[in-house]
Amino acid sequence: MFDYHALAPELILGITLLAAIAVDLVVPERLKYLVGVTALLGLVAAALPLITLAACSGIAGCAATGPRVLFGGSYVVDDFALVLKGLFIVSGVISLLLSVGYLESDDYYQGEFYFLLLASVTGAVIMASARDLITIFVGLELVSAPAFLLAGWRKGDRRSNEASLKFFLTGVLSAAVMLFGMSLVYGLTGNITFAGIAQAITAFGLQSEPALVLAVVFVIVGFAFKISAVPFHFWAPDTYEGAPTPVAAYLSVGSKAAGFVGLLTICYQAFAPVRSIWGPILWVVAALSMTVGNLIALRQTNVVRLLGYSSIAHGGFILVPFAMAALYDQAGLADAFFGSITYVLFYAFLNLGAFAAVIAVVHKVGSTEITDWGGLNRYAPGLAALVTVFFFGLAGVPPLAGWFPKFVMFRAVLGVFESPWAIALAVIAAVNAVIALVYYAGVVKRVYMDNVPVNAPVDRVAGRRLAPSLVLALAITAAATVIFGFFPQLLAFFGDVTRAFVAAP
C-alpha cells in the first residue's frame, strides 16, 4: 500500500483545501479571513511531516531511510524534494501573510483567494517530488491554473483583467508546446519516468538525435515560460504590474521556483545524458535573460514592473550554472545544481521581502510609481530602511543575503574557466550584476535623497497602519535577509543536502 508518511504533506494540503472550501461556505462575510487562517494552519501542518521525513532514520517505527521511491519511480521523496517542498510552503505562508491585509483593504473575494493560493502551493509541492512527465505536467498545471485566476482577482481593474488574460494565453500556449515536446520524449524513449528516459537515451544512443533536440527545447520552453526566461518572458512584467501585488509576489517566487524545480529535475535527471543539448541552449537563454531583463529594468518607472524585469534577470542568474553543464565532471555538476538551488532559496526570501516592502510602501504612498516614492524616509524611515535592505540585498551587496548566491553562481560557472564560453558567461553575469545595482540603487536613492513630490497622494494615505500580518511577513523576510547574509550556511545547508540528487543517476 502507499507510504502515507511520505505522502503526508500532500495529504494534509489536500484535506486543508477541502476544509478551506467548507470554512468558506459556512463563515459569514466579515469572518472570511478564517479561510486564510485555515490555509495557514494547513501549510504549517504540512511542514511538520517534512521534518519527520527528514529526520526519519532517528524515529522509531520509521523504517525507511534515504529516498522513498513511490509508484514505480514516478514519485520520489528525497532530500531535494523535501527542501523544495519546504521552500514552497514557506513562500506560500509568506504570500498568505502578504495577502490578508491586502485583501481586507479593498473589496476582494477572500475565501476563494486563499483556496486558490493554497491549491497552487499544493501543485508546487507535488512538483517537487514528481519524477515522471505526467505528474510534473499535472503539478505544473495545478500551480498555473489557480495563478491565472488570481492574476485577474481585481475584477474591476482592467489592468488586472489584461494581466490575467495575457498570462493565461501565453501560459496555455507554452503548456501546449511543452506537451508536444513531452510527447516526443515519450515516443523516442518509450518511457515517462525520468530515470527510464535517461536510461533509454543512453541505451538507444539518442544523444545526437535531432528529434530529441526538438523535444528537449520544447520541454524547456514550458518551464522557461514559468521562470519567465527570455524570450518567453513577455507576460511577466505585464502580469506583475496588473495582478494584485501579493499575487505578483507569489508568481515571482513560488510559481517561479516551481518552474525551476521542473527544469532542475528534468534537466539533471531525465535529460542527464544530453547535457550537451540543454547546456548550450540554456547558455543562450541565461545570457539573454540577464541582459534583457536588466537593461529594460533600467528604464522602468513603475516599481512592480521593475521587480518584474529584475526577476527575469535573476532567473537568468539562476540559469547560469546550468549553462556549462556539458563540461562539468560529476562533482562540478553537483556544484552547479547546488548553485541553482541555493540561488532559488536565497532569492525567494529577498524577493518576497522586496514585494512585501512594496506592498507596505504602496499602502503608505498609494502609488507604485518610483517618482512618488521620493523622500519616503522623511515620513516612513522604517519602511525606507526595509526598502534599502531588500533592494540592496537583491543587488547582492554584502553583508545582506544576496551576495552569497551570486558568489555560488559565479563559482559554479568559473569552475570550468578553461572554457571561453564559461568566461564569456561569467563576464556577462558580472556586467549584469553591475547594471542591476544601478536600478536598485536608483530606487534607494529616491527613497532617501529625493524630495517628497508635491502632487503625490502621500498625505491622503500616509497615516495608514500596516496590517499585522504584513508586518510579520516583513519581519521574517528582513531577518532572513540580514541573518542569511551573515550566516549563509544556515540556508545554504539546505542547498547542500540536495547535491545527492545529481549523484544518483
Add this chain to the structure above:
Amino acid sequence: MTHLLLAYAGEAAHEVAQLSDGGTLARYAWLIPVVPLVAMFAIVFVGKRLPMKGWELAEAAMAFVAVYGVVLLIANASTGISYESSVEIARIGSYVIEWGWVVDGLSIMMYAVVGVVGLAVFTYAKGYMEGDVRFTWFFAAFTMFAGAMLVLVSAANMIQLIVGWELVGLASYLLIGHYWEDHENNAAATKAFLTNKIADVGLFVGVIIIGVTVGSFRFDAVLGAVADGNSALARVAFWAGLAIFIGAMGKSAQFPFHVWLPDAMAGPTPVSSLMHAATMVTAGVYLLGRMFPLFQTEGFATDVKAIIIVVGAITLFATGLIALVQDDIKKVLAYSTLSQLGYMTVAMGAGAYTAGLFHLFTHAFFKGLLFLCAGSVIHAVHSNNMSDMGGLRKSMPWTFRTFVIGSLALAGIFPLAGFWSKDEILASVQFDASGSGGAIASVVLVVAIAGAFVTAFYMARAVYLTFFGEYQGHAHPHESPRVMTYPLIGLGALSIVAGFANVPGVYEGFTRWLAARPFSMGDHHFESINYALAGIGLAVALAGVALGTRLWYRDAATQRERDRFRVPVLYPLLEHKYYIDDFYLRGVIEPIKGPIARFVDWTNTNLIDAVVNGFGGVARLAARFVYGGLDQRVIDLAINAVAGGTSEAGEALRHTTTGRVQQYAGALFAGAVLLVVGFLIFT
C-alpha cells in the same frame, strides 16, 4: 607565549629569526574590526539620545583601534608577529567560507594607520560637522567606513576581503552623498559607487579563479600554493593577477578608473581626509601587498607587474599635471592623491613591496593632514575655491603652519616623511630598471622624477594661492576651534617623523615590521641611502618649489591675476588671442620700431621671466590638455557613452514588450524554433 620558528619574510634580515604568535594581543585582535561596527549600530540606535549625539561612541571606537593598533605596532617592532585565526561560517561543498583575522606586519601597519589617522579625523570632524542636520547619521556611516576598512584589512581570506571591500564602497556611497540635497553630490556618489563596482568585477573573477584553482580562499593557502609552485595556479596566475589588479585599480583609483575620486570630493571634508589617507583608496595597494608573492614569484603573475608599473606611471604623471590647473583646493589635493597612489602602484609594479607600503604609510599622515587643513580653510572662508582665498596665513596661523608641513612632506623635501618614502620608490624603480624591469622601468623612473617636480610645483601653488597674497573672500576668516587644530598638529608631527621609520642603512624598522609574514616577499631592500637618486629627487622637488615661488609668490589685485602665467612664446601659438596680440606688441612690433635700448631693456627684464614662465607654461598646457582634453572629454565621454548606451539599449529593448499578447506568442514560437534550428546548425 609560544614562538613559531619562521623565517623572516624579508631579505633585510638574513638570519632566521623568530616570529611570535602575538599571544593574547593577537588572539583578541578580532576586536579591531568588530568594535567600530558595534559602535556603528550603537550610534544608529541610541546615538541621538547621547549628550554628544553619538560622536563619543565613534571617537571611543577609533581611540580603541588606534591604541590597539599602536600597541600591536610596538609589539611587532620588538618581535615580529604572525598570527591568523578563522571561524567557519559557511561551507559550499569542499569550500569553506570563514571569518578570520590576520595579525601580521602588513595588517598591523594598516591597523595603526587607520586607527591613528582615523582618531585624528574623527576628533576633527566633531568640530567640522557641528550643527549638521544629520550629525549622528554622519558618524554612524563614518564609523562604518572605518570599520569596513578594518574588516578588509583583517581578512584572512579573500571572501571576507570582498565583504569588507564592498562595505567600504557602500559606506563611501553614503558619505559622498551626505549632502544629498545637492544633485551634483548624488551624481558623484553614484559615479564613485559604479566605477568601483565595475572594477570589483575584476576582483571577483580573480578571487574565484584563484579560490577554485587552489581549493581554498585563504590567503595563507593561496600564498602557500605560490610558495610551493602549484602548477595549476601558475597556469592561471596571469589572468587571475590581472583581474585582481583591475579590482585594485578601482579602489585605488588608477587610470582610467580614477574618475570617481575627484568627484568624490563632494562629501564632507573629513570623509575626503579619511578616504584619501587611510581607508578606501589604500585598499587597492593593500590588496596588492597582501597578494604580493603572487606577482613577485617567478612563474606566476610576474608579467602583470609590467602592466602595474605602466598604469601607475600614467596615473602618477597625468593626474599630477591636472592638479596644476584646479581652482578647488580639495580637487588639487584629490589629484595629488591620485598621483601619489600612482607612486605606490609603480612601487608595487617594480616589485618593491616595502617601498610601496612605506609610501602608503607616510602619505596617510600628510595627506590626512592636508585635507584637514583644507577643511579648516573651507570652514573659515565658506568656499572651496582658491580664487576666494589668499592671505590666510595671518588669520589662520596653525592651519598655515601645518599645511606647509604637509605640503613639504608631500613634495618630498628633506627631512620630512615624503622625502624618505618617495626616495625609496625611486631607488626601487632604478633597481628594477637594472634588473627585470628593463627599459620600461627606466622610462618610468624618468616619469617618476618628473612627477616629483610636478608635485612640488602644484603644492607650492596651493600654498601660495591660499595663504599668501591678499584675502579675496567675503566671509571673515578665523582660526578653527581647538578640536580641529589639535588633530592638525598631531598629524603634522607625524608627517615630520614618520619618514624616519625606514632609513636604509640607519634604521630599517619599517622593513622589519612589514616583513613579519610567513611567506617570502622576495623584494629588494637597500643597504644604504642612494645618495645620487635622493639628491636628484630633492633637487627636482626644490626646483618645483622654487619655480612655484617664482610664479605665485607675488601680490596682485585678484587671485585670478595671481594665478596667471605670462608666456610670450608659447601662448600665442596655442591659446589666447590676448597673448597673440601681446606677442606681436612686445616681441615683434615694439622691438622693430623702438630703439635698441628698449630692446635691450626688454630682454633684461623679460627674458628670464619668459624662460621661467615658458617652462611653467609647458607643464600647465600639458595639464590643460590632460584635464580638459583627456580626463573631462575622452574618459568622461566614454563613461557617459557606456552608461548612455546601456540606457538606450534598455529603452530600445523595452519596446519589445509591446503589450500585444500575440506578439508574445509569436516570440515564444520563434524563440523555440530558432533555438532548435540554431542548435542543429551549430553542432
Add this chain to the structure above:
Amino acid sequence: MIINQFLVLAALLFSIGIYGVLVRRNAVLVLLSIELMLTAVNINLVAFGSYIQDTLRSGQVFALFVITVAAAEVGIGLAIVVLVFRNRASANVDELDLMRW
C-alpha cells in the same frame, strides 16, 4: 499504419493551431486554436503509445490527463474572457495594451 503518418498529421494540426493563435483577434478563437494544438499532442501521445506497445499505457493515460486539464483550462479561459469582456466590451486580444514597455 506507420508512425510517421500520425506524426505528420500532428505536426500539421499543431502548426495550424499556431497560425490560429497568431492571427485570430478574438480571445475565444485563440483558445480554439490552442485546443487544436493540444489535439495534435494527443494524437502524438496515443500513436506513440501504440507504437511502443507500452504495457503501462502511459501514452493513453497522458492523453487523458491532457484532455482533462485542457477542459479545466477552457473553463478558466472563458471565465477570464467573460471578465475582460464585461469591463471593456470586447474580447479582442490585440486591444489589451494598457500595460507595456
Add this chain to the structure above:
Amino acid sequence: MDWGNWFSDANNVVFLVVALVMVAASVRVVTSPNVVHSALMLVIALAGAAGLFLMLGAEFVAWTLVLVYIGAVIVLFLFGIMITRAPTGRDPGRLDHARRWPAAVVALGTFVTIATVTTLAFEDRPVSGAVTSGGDLGEVLFNRYVIPFEAVSFVLLAALIGGIVLARKDPER
C-alpha cells in the same frame, strides 16, 4: 517506403480520409470568418481525432474525447461566444489580424521543422491497432497515477471555483 503497400491497407485509406477531413476542418477553425463555424469545425476535427484513437485501439481515450470535448467543452465555447457577443457575421477583417503572412511563415517554419525532425527519427515503423481495455487503463490510472489524478481533480475544482468568482457579475459593483 512502398506507397502501394501502404494504400493496400484499408486502415491507411481510412486514415487518409479522416486526416484530410481533420486538416480541412482545422484550417477552417483558424480561417473561418464566423466564430460559431470555427467552433463547429473544431468539433469535426476532434471527432476525427477520436476516430484515429479508435483505429489505434485507444477506445477509452476516444470516448473521453467525445464526451469531454464535444459534450462539454464545445458547449462551453459556444456559451463563451454568445456571452462575449463575438461577431458571428461574415467579416473576416474583424476577426483576423492584417499580419497573416508573418504568422503563416512562423507556422510553416514550425511545421517543416517538426515534421522533418520527427519523421526522420521514426521513419516508417509500424504501429499496432491493438485495443486497450478500459479496465487496464483504470488499473494504471488509480495505482500508478493516483497522485496526478488527485491533482487534476484539484485543477478542476480550482477552475470551477475561481472561474465562478471571475465570471460572475458582482451586484454591488
